[in-house]
Amino acid sequence: MTSRKGIVMSGIRPTGYLHLGNYFGAVRNYVRMQDEFECYFMVADLHSLTTHPDTSQLKDNIHRVLAENIACGLDPDKVALYCQSHVPETAELYLYLNMLSYVGELERTTTFKDKARSQPDNVNAGLLTYPVLQTADIIIHRASYVPVGKDQEQHLEMCRNFANRFNHRFGEIFPEPVAFNFGEDLARIPSLDGKGKMSKSENQYATIYLSDGDDLIRKKAMKAVTDSGPVEPNSPKPEIIENLFGLMRLLGTPANVQHYEDAWNNCTIKYGEFKKQLGEDLVSFVSPIRIKAEEIQADKQYLKDIMIKGAEKANHSAQKTMKLVREAMGLNYY
Ligand code: TRP
Numbered sequence: 001m002t003s004r005k006g007i008v009m010s011g012i013r014p015t016g017y018l019h020l021g022n023y024f025g026a027v028r029n030y031v032r033m034q035d036e037f038e039c040y041f042m043v044a045d046l047h048s049l050t051t052h053p054d055t056s057q058l059k060d061n062i063h064r065v066l067a068e069n070i071a072c073g074l075d076p077d078k079v080a081l082y083c084q085s086h087v088p089e090t091a092e093l094y095l096y097l098n099m100l101s102y103v104g105e106l107e108r109t110t111t112f113k114d115k116a117r118s119q120p121d122n123v124n125a126g127l128l129t130y131p132v133l134q135t136a137d138i139i140i141h142r143a144s145y146v147p148v149g150k151d152q153e154q155h156l157e158m159c160r161n162f163a164n165r166f167n168h169r170f171g172e173i174f175p176e177p178v179a180f181n182f183g184e185d186l187a188r189i190p191s192l193d194g195k196g197k198m199s200k201s202e203n204q205y206a207t208i209y210l211s212d213g214d215d216l217i218r219k220k221a222m223k224a225v226t227d228s229g230p231v232e233p234n235s236p237k238p239e240i241i242e243n244l245f246g247l248m249r250l251l252g253t254p255a256n257v258q259h260y261e262d263a264w265n266n267c268t269i270k271y272g273e274f275k276k277q278l279g280e281d282l283v284s285f286v287s288p289i290r291i292k293a294e295e296i297q298a299d300k301q302y303l304k305d306i307m308i309k310g311a312e313k314a315n316h317s318a319q320k321t322m323k324l325v326r327e328a329m330g331l332n333y334y
Contacts, residue, residue: 008037008180009143011044011084011134014061015052018068020208020286021189021198024250029147029181031073039079040141040314041069046084046091047133050126051115063297066306068210071293080317082310084137089318093325094129094136100165101132101158110154135159138177139166140318145180153179170328173321190247192224194240211290214283221279226271234265244278252281 010030018027033039043065045058052058062083074081084090106112106128116123126133134155138146139162146156156179163174189198193206200207205220212220225240237245241264249257256277263269296302326332 005036005038006145007040007141007143008033008145008147009040009042009138009141009177010147011042011047011137012065012069014043014045014048014058014065016200017064018072018210019189019198019200020210020282023072023210024189025149026147027069027072027074030069030079033145033147034075034078037145040143040317041074041079041081042087042137042314043083044137047130050124050130051119053122063300063303064211064293066303067293067296068289070296070306071289072210076306076309080310080313081306082314083307086307086311087140087314087318089315089322090133090136090140092322093140094133096325096329097132097135097162097166098129100162100169101129103128105158105161106131109158131155131158132162135162139163139174140321141314142174142317142321143177144175146177147180170325170330173324173328190243192220192244194225194243208282208286210286210293212286213290214287217282217286218276218279221275221282222272224275224278226275229269229271230264230267233267237264244274248278248281251285252277256281 010026012026030039030041043062045062048058048061049055066081069081070076109131111130112128115127119127131154135158138159146152146159148156156177160176160178163176167174190196191198191203191206192208193203195203195206198207205223208217208220224244226244227238227241230237245257245260245264248260260269260274260277263274
């Protein structure tokens with residue numbers, strides 16, 4: 001990998017299944033970045049231990065996350081795609097950064113407060129220092145760009161603080177990482193029940209997962225919430241209807257979209273038919289990804305090979321950084 005390119009780093013939690021919202025909000029951006037940047041994409045298995053202490057499903061989940069991301073177009077030959085625990089230097093840097101982070105600021109982190117509330121019996125120190133570990137993930141590659149959503153803004157701000165503190169105390173080693181996306185067209189995928197966006201935790205029937213079978217997708221599309229239909233020609237669409245049209249514009253053919261736009265405008269639209277078409281558009285989009293992901297997930301040798309290859313690239317970069325870090329900190333005694 002050439003270091004003339006900007007360095008990109010992001011982490012993917014191995015909990016939950018990928019859905020369309022994740023695809024258009026995150027994975028598609030990773031795929032676009034892989035040609036322009038030096039990319040490190042990591043499966044955050046260590047972070048998952050802060051909320052999921054039961055590791056019996058971990059291996060399967062890691063395999064699935066890797067398979068789904070590759071099926072979406074992430075190319076393990078172009079990027080470093082690796083597991084967090086395969087870069088042990090991350091834990092070392094995390095330790096040093098812990099001495100530069102204050103309990104007060106960690107306790108004020110929104111995600112910490114949320115998780116402390118949702119798992120009161122397991123408010124572990126790892127939960128408290130979650131943003132410190134995330135900082136180590138990012139700066140261990142001296143990355144400048146972090147493609148993440150709004151929910152990670154505070155973590156990223158803390159990351160900049162920790163990196164700056166290190167630089168002030170020990171010398172300029174780390175750039176200040178910023179959140180990155182390709183601007184406007186970060187598509188927000190609406191939930192099919194008209195309530196907010198697709199998400200892991202809300203109504204399962206209103207979220208399309210990349211692992212959903214064709215018939216399940218069709219059923220979900222037919223259950224999409226609509227209204228009683230247009231009463232006047234050329235009237236503006238209410239949000240729930242516009243959202244469904246938006247999905248069809250994203251996934252379907254322009255001719256079909258035009259057909260239903262016309263039907264809306266002259267008040268002949270039949271929602272049953274419209275949702276049936278939307279279902280087919282969703283199936284055409286999701287089904288090849290699902291089939292590819294299943295194939296990859298079944299190929300344990302391939303998964304092992306890509307994990308090894310990813311770890312090699314990530315280790316190379318991490319070791320280079322840690323040499324600088326130890327020297328800057330004065331942890332070099334001979
Ligand atoms: N905290 C991130 C999330 O919840 C996952 C993550 C871990 C991450 N390490 C990272 C994201 C480093 C960006 C960079 O989704």
